[in-house]
Amino acid sequence: MTLQKILIAGTWRDSNSTRSFRADNPATKEALADEYPISSWEDCDAALESAATAAIAMRSLTGDQIASFLEAYADRIEQRKHDLVEMAHAETALPKAPRLGDVELPRTTSQLRQAAAAARDGSWANVTIDTKAGIRSCLEAIGPVCVFGPNNFPFAFGSISGGDFAAAIAAGNPVIAKANSSHPGTTRIFAEEAHAAAQSTGMPPGIVQLIYRTSHEDGERLVADPRNGAVGYTGSRHAGLKLKAAADAVGKPIYLELSSINPIVILSGVLEERGDALAAEFASSCLMGTGQFCTNPGLVILVKGERTDSFVNSVAEKFSTAPVGTLLSRGVEKSLGENLAALQKAGAENLTPNTSASGIGYCHANTLLRVTGSSFLKDPKAFQAEAFGNASLLVIADDIEQVGAIADSLEGNLTGCIYSETTGKDDAAYDQIAPRLRVRVGRLLNDKMPTGVAVSSAMNHGGPFPATGHPGFTAVGIPASLVRFAMLQCYDNVRPHRLPANLRDKNPTGRTWRMIDGAWSQGDVGA
């Protein structure tokens, strides 16, 4: 069997590999036909070399030129929709429709087009001009960005198609994509289209490169290499922290999205007001996509009582009767089983013990666990182990004070949500809990499940460690996600004709927002 080729320096070529791998079809557990190389360091080195050259060339490109590439690529993705959806379905078992074809693919092309608009507009660069001091600064490209995509969104967070890719390119950087090993074929199709779009829009050859897999050692060497500028990683905590240590040691910015259990607090009043509807809303959100969302609600905190019992029973019933979805991979199935076992060993009770997983693919029964607030507080760390998949842990607190203590014991998370009654009955409890939950999460929600992550300028898909590696940045939302892949570049007394276009007196687009002497303006300096 011939190995698939890697994309290096603008050419599809044989990998310098010693080993290979195949992806599984999670719905059948059978290996798919295509075989992919595990790259040696030589491949990484070649990618870095080409990316370094591309990074220099890209500094001369205008925002318009970069935008043209991203838009051409988005168009090509739409033309290639059938192949992408078929391949991603085979590799991930995610439904072709609506999920892959009607939701994730449009989201992906929309992100690319929003990133293009941001590159064209230029306001993301946070231009700051101090005319009196003669100093001007802005954010500029940081250099080659290595992107490691996750298993759960083969399009929207894909290494060569997702949010990190779009942000890195829009900020002016080449991308070295490391495919997720569970969907190499999907990533390859994206790379084909990105490469074609790059050629048709005159981008440098190394702007988009693809390797499928490396040893852990080479991955760490890759991110720490002097030619690399920054890293975007979404995936497991264990692997992410290894890469972080390697990047941190040499001061390379690395942006991680790791585990998150996305706590939800449901206050007493709202249970009285609409407990049944809430049970349905929660079960649906938690089981959506077989629970394999970064923002899946894995921890629900309630105060004990009759209505809480009803809520719990209702959710347990729904979990028991809902169809069991297919999990993304053997690894997800294995870790879900292990983590649920560990939660039970720590003292959580399984409320759905009789449900059994159906189907021949990777799966695990929909699982709802319960623990008392007191037990939780005895070992908060154990009960915060993420069980990625179609499962959730309910924590039944004695009273609102205990809910507060539980909030204080939480690790950093992407999201935190509080449901409260609409006419104010829960407001005192809300005021007690919200400030404590607030500082533990990147996005605080009211009355809304966290699973949806809008590509909004105000979105924060980020949060305190260990949800991410730095609480100041978001991985979703444009233009904010671009700034991760940029460095601050200041020009002090630099002669006017030598300044980058966006720092000159004349506004280069006529609409770029610039901070001029303390005021935001779309005009020229001195106008």
Place this chain on the structure above:
Amino acid sequence: MTLQKILIAGTWRDSNSTRSFRADNPATKEALADEYPISSWEDCDAALESAATAAIAMRSLTGDQIASFLEAYADRIEQRKHDLVEMAHAETALPKAPRLGDVELPRTTSQLRQAAAAARDGSWANVTIDTKAGIRSCLEAIGPVCVFGPNNFPFAFGSISGGDFAAAIAAGNPVIAKANSSHPGTTRIFAEEAHAAAQSTGMPPGIVQLIYRTSHEDGERLVADPRNGAVGYTGSRHAGLKLKAAADAVGKPIYLELSSINPIVILSGVLEERGDALAAEFASSCLMGTGQFCTNPGLVILVKGERTDSFVNSVAEKFSTAPVGTLLSRGVEKSLGENLAALQKAGAENLTPNTSASGIGYCHANTLLRVTGSSFLKDPKAFQAEAFGNASLLVIADDIEQVGAIADSLEGNLTGCIYSETTGKDDAAYDQIAPRLRVRVGRLLNDKMPTGVAVSSAMNHGGPFPATGHPGFTAVGIPASLVRFAMLQCYDNVRPHRLPANLRDKNPTGRTWRMIDGAWSQGDVGA
């Protein structure tokens, strides 16, 4: 002898210490009278506990309230000027005038007042409102900030008075200050005034705390503690990287300012145009403050030739005849001597071998070294070892291509400067070198020594590793320096009356800049 007290939880109290230290007077090499405790972990723990409480209280303060504290503190510093200048002079040997009293102290109070203005104005928080999606976000306080100040600016970068302190407080965080061991008395006076200002303006007790010194182990434990929010560190690379490793391992943002040799490229045309004036300008900048500036020009790159020889001779002459200043400490004297010896061992030639240091204090002869470009390129790392103090290394390149190769070999620096002829003779050379130097430095200068660091909104006192730990942030310049000590907090579907004031429809100050639906505005939402 009684030990000086530490400031914990709003009270001057005895340290739980086992050891103590005294600072030297660098001008006499004699130990000063006051004895300071080396804190045990118990002191750190108490500071963290009080800071955590203060952080919660500070989240309820308005920008106005925080500004009042900073302004009251700035006023008190001015009233205490005599004591501060006398103490700092005794501890650092920096001149009382103009340096300490007329330059650094006014800069310090100006920074505090600019930070106050930023807190009051609120625009620093980068408010972003997406009315359609119902999502609003802004930067908010990150929690207690540990500040480790350097030895070279006892006021303007002091742990409890300098840029990191001002930024951390203005962003709404309490500060745990670790005094620099070479000027504990200066730091103590600042703490007295900060404490009094905090009391008079109703701040929580733990807003400002002071310990003088800890073991390295406790320092690492302090920055990694769950109660800590972030770290600001300015100092040696070795100690900084230890703290960075400890903070990185638990995802605590740490902002470092480490070594920098601040390369200057002097092109041929400008030597012809004004070589003599430039020699005087360079020697003066390099020896100012006995060369103990973060942005001291420690590396000068020139192309060989007659005019270069004249320039070199002129600078060597000035170095040999200029008075020799006092160094900040025994440690600075020792490391300067060692680093210069290492540079010479690597192959640099000493052009000032006969100058001898005068005086009875810590000092080292003004030293100018020279190496060829070819030698430099054989071991660029060795020749980039920072010799902090009154010394510089000239690199004489064969041609402009070699200057480019040298630029490519540089580590990250705070600044980089290119001097060029005024009518365009050097423009081709400039265009060849500038893009390569640009990506290695945070601030690019033309025709200007880097030693001055204006507190400008457009300033970047930062740069690629190892100058700092992240190239996206600046330690100087307001409001940009504040964002380091903040986390991104997003509100999704949160009920309007529960939003922070700056995210509500009404602009809370009538002048806070907010990004509303893609446009910067000082108005209300919907206005």
